Amino acid sequence: MDRTVVAALDGSPESRAAAEWAAREAKLRGLPLKIVHVWEPVPEPMAQAPMLGAETQAHWTERIPREAAEGLRLRHPGVEVTADQLSGRPAEVLPKAAEDAELLVLGSRGMSGFGGFLVGSVGQSVIAHTEVPVVLVRAGEQAADEHETDPAGIPSAGTAFRPVALGLDVDNPADAVVAFAFEEAARRHTTLRVVHAWNLPPYYVYGLSADAGFHDEVIREKTDELTEALRRWRKEYPSVEVVEVSRSGSAAQQLVDASRGASLVVVGRKIRRGRLGTHIGSVAHAVLHHATAPVAVVAHG
Structure with missing residues (x-):
């Protein structure tokens, strides 16, 4: 399978920062970037609720990764960007999606009052069960943050x-x-x-x-x-x-x-x-x- 950098995207600010970091890393490595959006189906009773109809589901399962990939292509010319749509529990799906990747990039919320990350149970589970390198990126991380003044x-x-x-x-x-x-x-x-x-x-x-x-x-x-x-x-x-x-x-x-x-x-x-x-x-x-x-x-x- 072709070498690639994989970034998990769920539409949150931290996952968007992770995708941007992953695009920069893909360019450094000369590799394509794959955006993976995992949609976790809601229970059937909730799926029937008016606010969770077909239009809302389509937004989360199609529009977010598609628009994210389009934006990344514009901001990172020369990087091949694809988007993959998967269904299931993120903690189980992401390790499998990254099995043949060079690395997996995840986003994490910053901890209030601290400089580090808030690593939830899903993030910890993905790290613990993924054998390729996993990179965590905070929301708000910018390219300039990685450079000298x-x-x-x-x-x-x-x-x-x-x-x-x-x-x-x-x-x-x-x-x-x-x-x-x-x-x-x-x-x-x-x-x-x-x-x-x-x-x-x-x-x-x-x-x-x-x-x-x-x-x-x-x-x-x-x-x-x-x-x-x-x-x-x-x-x-x-x-x-x-x-x-x-x-x-x-x-x-x-x-x-x-x-x-x-x-x-x-x-x-x-x-x-x-x-x-x-x-x-x-x-x-x-x-x-x-x-x-x-x-x-x-x-x-």
């Missing part, structure tokens, strides 16, 4: 992309996650900021109290681990500038902090084939709820 201090789509941020577990580095982050940085001709967070074990804490220089030794050890984990990737992507950040503390908080100056945040999610609900991992879950940039969740074995 211009001389006047205003973000502009005409300036360089902000860095891509990657959360990396050096003890279990997943190739799929690291490769995705390097590819995204390479497409954007920008820096890859790799965040490695760690916590001191109890015996290290004891060592710190006994030896003032022990902390510096631990930092050097952790920094060397990160450098070693990235060695082959630097060779594979020599054009990508890499900034290594190795600090003690919460991995989620450090990635949230990094998101404030990033064009994209990349986190991993271990594939769970059992019936374990919608678990997506504590770090990915926290980053999704508090990051201020689009977040890519990359599944790995």
Whole structure:
């Protein structure tokens, strides 16, 4: 099947922002964009109600994706855009619709009082059951938001992309996650900021109290681990500038902090084939709820 970028559309502002992001990503990748609108049939008694007649159903099942695709073609010349109409429960239909895609893009409402996302049960279920990378985009996300500020201090789509941020577990580095982050940085001709967070074990804490220089030794050890984990990737992507950040503390908080100056945040999610609900991992879950940039969740074995 042809490679493609898939964006879920339900007519909401957040899904329209996701479709715009997906169109920009499709252009970076040189791929077509498929807009998928999932219509969930209403119960029969409701379907007979005057306000839910054939005209209203046709509006949601035909007009929204058609008009969205037409608008995307105008705003993103050169990107092939198609629209697909599917019926069923979005949490079940979208993972299947994205099986052969390069990635799936979803919209999410911003959390009131926070900079991150409000990821509902449908979004969490789709992320947990989709094995291609899933990108979440907030309502109101603009192309300029992903770029550095211009001389006047205003973000502009005409300036360089902000860095891509990657959360990396050096003890279990997943190739799929690291490769995705390097590819995204390479497409954007920008820096890859790799965040490695760690916590001191109890015996290290004891060592710190006994030896003032022990902390510096631990930092050097952790920094060397990160450098070693990235060695082959630097060779594979020599054009990508890499900034290594190795600090003690919460991995989620450090990635949230990094998101404030990033064009994209990349986190991993271990594939769970059992019936374990919608678990997506504590770090990915926290980053999704508090990051201020689009977040890519990359599944790995």
